[in-house]
Amino acid sequence: MRTELAVPEEWVSKGVTVRRAADLVDDTTGIGSVAQGGPDVFATLNDAFTADPVVVSVPRGVQLTEPLVVGTHLAGAGAAGFPRLVVLVGEGASATVVDRTTSTDDDLLSVPLTELRVERGGRLDFVAIQQLGSAAWQLGSLVAEVGQEAHLRVGLVGLGGAYARLRTDCRLTGRGGTGDLLAAYFGDGDQTLDFRTFQHHDAPDTTSNLLFKGAVGGRSRSVYTGLIKVSKDARGTNAFQTNRNVKLSDDAWAESVPNLEIETNDVRCSHASTVGPVDPEQRFYLESRGVPPTVADRLIVAGFFDEVVRELPDDALVAEVRSQISEKLDRVAGDLR
Numbered sequence: 001m002r003t004e005l006a007v008p009e010e011w012v013s014k015g016v017t018v019r020r021a022a023d024l025v026d027d028t029t030g031i032g033s034v035a036q037g038g039p040d041v042f043a044t045l046n047d048a049f050t051a052d053p054v055v056v057s058v059p060r061g062v063q064l065t066e067p068l069v070v071g072t073h074l075a076g077a078g079a080a081g082f083p084r085l086v087v088l089v090g091e092g093a094s095a096t097v098v099d100r101t102t103s104t105d106d107d108l109l110s111v112p113l114t115e116l117r118v119e120r121g122g123r124l125d126f127v128a129i130q131q132l133g134s135a136a137w138q139l140g141s142l143v144a145e146v147g148q149e150a151h152l153r154v155g156l157v158g159l160g161g162a163y164a165r166l167r168t169d170c171r172l173t174g175r176g177g178t179g180d181l182l183a184a185y186f187g188d189g190d191q192t193l194d195f196r197t198f199q200h201h202d203a204p205d206t207t208s209n210l211l212f213k214g215a216v217g218g219r220s221r222s223v224y225t226g227l228i229k230v231s232k233d234a235r236g237t238n239a240f241q242t243n244r245n246v247k248l249s250d251d252a253w254a255e256s257v258p259n260l261e262i263e264t265n266d267v268r269c270s271h272a273s274t275v276g277p278v279d280p281e282q283r284f285y286l287e288s289r290g291v292p293p294t295v296a297d298r299l300i301v302a303g304f305f306d307e308v309v310r311e312l313p314d315d316a317l318v319a320e321v322r323s324q325i326s327e328k329l330d331r332v333a334g335d336l337r
Contacts, residue, residue: 014062018070021053021084030055030088034115035143039169039198043141046082046113053084056097060090060119067096067127067314074103074110074136083112087126089150094123096313103160105133116144116152120174123151125313129321132160134189140166148174148203155312156212157321158185158193159328165194172199172206172234183212184308184321186328187220187252197226197241205236212243213308215301216252217332225257228271232263241271246278246304248297249335278336297336298329 021031031053038044054070074081087097099114110132118124132138138161146152158164170179185193193216199208214222228239245254258271278297286296302325309321329336 008066011064015059016062016064017055017057018068019055021055030057030086030115030117031084032115034086034117034145035113035141038113039141039143039167042111042139043113043143046084046111046141049111050082050084050113053086056085056087058089058093058095061092062090063093064095067098067317069098069100071100071102072112074108075106076104076108077106078108079106080109080111083110085112086115087117087124089118089122089124091119092121096125097127098314098317099126099128100131101129102131103133103136105135107135108137110136110138110140112138112140114142116142116154118144118146118150118152120148120150122147125153125155127155127157127312127317129157130160130164130166132164134160134162136161138164138166142166142168144170144179146170146172146174146177146179149176150174151178153180153313154182155308156183156185156195158183158195159324161191161193163192163194165196167196169198170200170208171202172208173202175203175205177203177206179208181208181210181212182308182311183214184305184325185212185214185222186325187214187216187222188218188328188332189220190218191220192223193220194223199226199228199239199241201228201230201234201237201239203234206234207238208240210241211308213245213305214254215246215248215304216254217248217335219251221253223255224273225259226271227259227261228269229261230263230267230269235264235266237267237269239267239269243273244304245275246301247276248278248301248332294333294336301329302326
């Protein structure tokens, strides 16, 4: 496993640190402070076997205007990697962090764990791009803690892997905190993409908004299960959960299971999910204006994803993900009409 860090030198003078845990001389790295032992057994495995954790710390009041990129590449048949990334954003600070994971096409296992903390009044845009090889497996966890009046926006892009699972826990622990969760995922061949989300509202007047969009072609499968949990002390909560899926072939399968657990009054919560083929009305509209059928379907699927993709925090990322979705559409071209 190889982890690469891209850190502009001018940030050092502002007190920003991006280091491997082995390079830190004190015990205040923040590793484990958010995950707290891990939300499940796979996160616990990461605790036990991670070898090279990366810690990003943005101090109080510092505003980073360019994305910080962390890249992890795994290689070797039978290999197992346990990437660990910790991002700490101080009070009133802001940052954009991109975590990119790739691998060879070997049969290997990735068990990543990401910890995010945004303190009072801070803002973090975090993007995780998963581009594992065709035989790789992922069993990942992302745990986030959002403080008072802080704002976290997580964008997930899932395109690779034979089986790729990611559990996301977003905990709103400070009054007025906001957590936005976005995802675009696209399966082809025999892939399985598995997303499990938990929106925990533990403080008053908090807001979370989840929008996950996926497409499946070939014999691929996608699974989404989500839970909004509102605690007794979280009055004034606004929580929304939406999962949309498009089936591009008869042999593909998409499953969506949203859930609510509410323990107090004075809240606004909703969930919605859909699974279906390309919208025939949209197809008819385009075809009636001379667009060939296969081109019409490509345009519809690309537009379907664009509601999520255009929200990514960097124009170069938006262009990159659009290009990757286009490449996926090329591979499932035979499934389109």
